[in-house]
Amino acid sequence: MRAIKHALAIAWKELQLLSKDRGGLAVLFLLPLIVATTMGAANRAGARSDGEGILVNTCLVNQDAGIFGEQIAAAVESIPVLEVTRVPSAAEAEDIVARGEAVAAIVIPAGLSDQIHAYTPVQVEVIVDPGQPDAASIVTGIMNQVVDQVAIWGEVSYGIRAMLSQSEVLAQAEPNTLRAIEAQSLGTIMATLEQMRRTPAITVASETDEQVVVQGGFERYMAFGFAGMVVMFIFFGVTTSARSLRMEKETGTLRRLVAAPIPRGSVIAGTMLAYVVLGALQTGFLFLVGRLLFKMSLGNSAIGLLVHTLALSLAAAAMGVMIAALARSARQADSVALILGFVMGGLGGCIAMGMSPLTRSGGALQTLALLTPQGHGVEGFYRLMVEGSSLLRALPESAILVGFAAVFFLVGTWRFKYE
């Protein structure tokens, strides 16, 4: 009982010190807020389905005088995600892309229509800005689909002409007959394209698995993104806890504490407790902001969130003890904790690069993510907040975090020198 009392007193002292460290608090609370809200706002803009989402600046050069060039140009201009500017020459468009003022330039070559009519392969060029690879791939993907219809026209038209050319009767036909055949050809092509549009020969039906109930896309992403930020910045608290313990040693206050009638375990436990509380406060603050600003989903299990947050904070606090024990100075503890925080945060998938955690990505990345406490931290929050699962489904992840905490704590207390 006395040991618990001492631990609580040390935790209170540590929390008081933390509350006076405005810089540290800014790093732990304000910085994740700035990063997460900027990312959130950027994603909200991108997720808008009303056609006013993020527009990709694209230049369009139509050098073709025929009908197909204009058809392709009109199709490109009708695509909502592209902000198309017509440019008179390919050189000018290339220059605009080269200066990074447009993501891509689509160049429809001169004679495209003639070449399609003549059944000669033709190339539409997409010049992309290497400085904006994400956006560039969107334009190329769209163009592949746009040219498909024109290609079908050319193929069907050629097929008919090839068949008709085998007819000797046609060679001697009167102009009226030839005009009638041309009209029939045109009708056939139009009917084929219309049929292809309405009832394609083969369709790809995209379905989602209805067994899995999830939130809307944006709310889902926000829950995932914010949870990742929370996990990452809870582990940045390791720099503060490790430095704090080392500073206690370096300034001599640890020796005084040890000389007092306080069990040594209480000193460590008290420090850890303070950082568990700090982690819980960080999580609560960031989730509250996410909820208020972005209507982020918090899932259906408040108790699950609490248990997982505490397990995560415990793992981070124990890691702080281990680093403090292994480091030779406060400065070293600070640097090692910072670098580990970034490395393990990245490998654990704290920055949302897809729509699901790295622990589900398969291959080497998944294995690496599963080896980090951050990976399990993100996975647990994902189950609770994105999938709306119960405490029971997130519990294995929380248990693994407690396991990490136990290992870190054991190594830390084994190697920690009080003198």
Next chain:
Amino acid sequence: MKILSIAWKDLQVLLRDRGAILELFLLPLVFVVVYSGAVGAIGQGDKDERIALKVADLDGGADAQSLLAGIDRAGGVRVELIAEAEGLAQIDQAKLARMLVIPQGFSEAVAGGRPAEVRLVSHPNAGPEQSEAVRLVLEGVVSDLSLEAQILSALERMGEMQAGQPGAEEIWTVERAQAQARAQFARAEGEPLVHVAQRVPAQAGTSQVEVGMTDAAVPGFTVLFLFLTAQAAARSVYEEKKAGSFRRLLAAPVSRMGMLLGKMLPAFVTGLCQAAVIFAFGIWGLRLLGLPGVTLGAHPWVTVLVVAVVALCSSALGILIAAVAHTENQIGGLSSVILWGLGTLGGCIIPLFVLEPLLGPVPKVIPHYWANRALLDTMVRGLGLADVGVALAVLAGFALLFFAVGVWRFDFE
């Protein structure tokens, strides 16, 4: 000479601080590898990097085989067979992101000219980028596969219209139409009638047709970490003040301006060394890890000049921070928030094409924005001095402003 002595002393102090060395030189490399999305490709070498697509082939016919071969050939997606029930169970348990189901009778429908359908079943949380990539590949292959059927259908329709014309029965036979459609399909497979070719501008620093994430990530992280050296400069001044050695320096025959320049110089040199380490890693280190390396662009000396101006701006910012921050917490914590926050808003972490429509002109008042633009222009876009002139002028202006305010607000006592 006295300025150089102060700078040399500061550099010696910095070299003994292993923690600072790790943060300044190792952390940027960690970012380039881990946060550019490149880590997934490390060690892949010749391994198949395509997205794995599980396929439940319930048909097993010739057209189903053609579809699978087409997907495998198209690039980007790798076909792996799975039983339908097992695949669905794995999707339910979130172990599998998506699965393609080719229904029974698919080949018969395609051969008979009847509409056929394949189902792409995805977990609701399947990564949208990969799903989109898979969908685009599938649409393309399916479109190619249906080309023969569409040509055939059109020829049959034309034959019906021509019925009754002299010699029509002889020309519009089923066999001839099929042969014609097959010949065109075979040709389109090897050489499509309309082909989309992607390339980068001729003057770009890269000769690759495909553009990679590290190309854009290396300049962004270089800028982020170059500006973080401002914190080291500010900390150095603070520690001198705390230890009292700054007052001793004041007693030395060095002008106050000279003293601050002497404090700026090591931060400037550190910035240059930092950029050299990041670029060396980007050029050679990434290749050793099996990733595509970056280049310094078509005009490497312009890249070096941009780095020098960014380092100058950063070291001047360090003097400004040292002037306005009064405690270690303000230097360590608040300046971290400001520098990382400005890095985020200035395009070091989130691409500028996403930020600019969102934040309007806001990024343009941030030095990181101009530094990012200038480095991307030189390293990735291969532009020259004339093209980055405005960005360099703006950065120099920022440096002057930071230094002037820093000198004005600096408490020498």
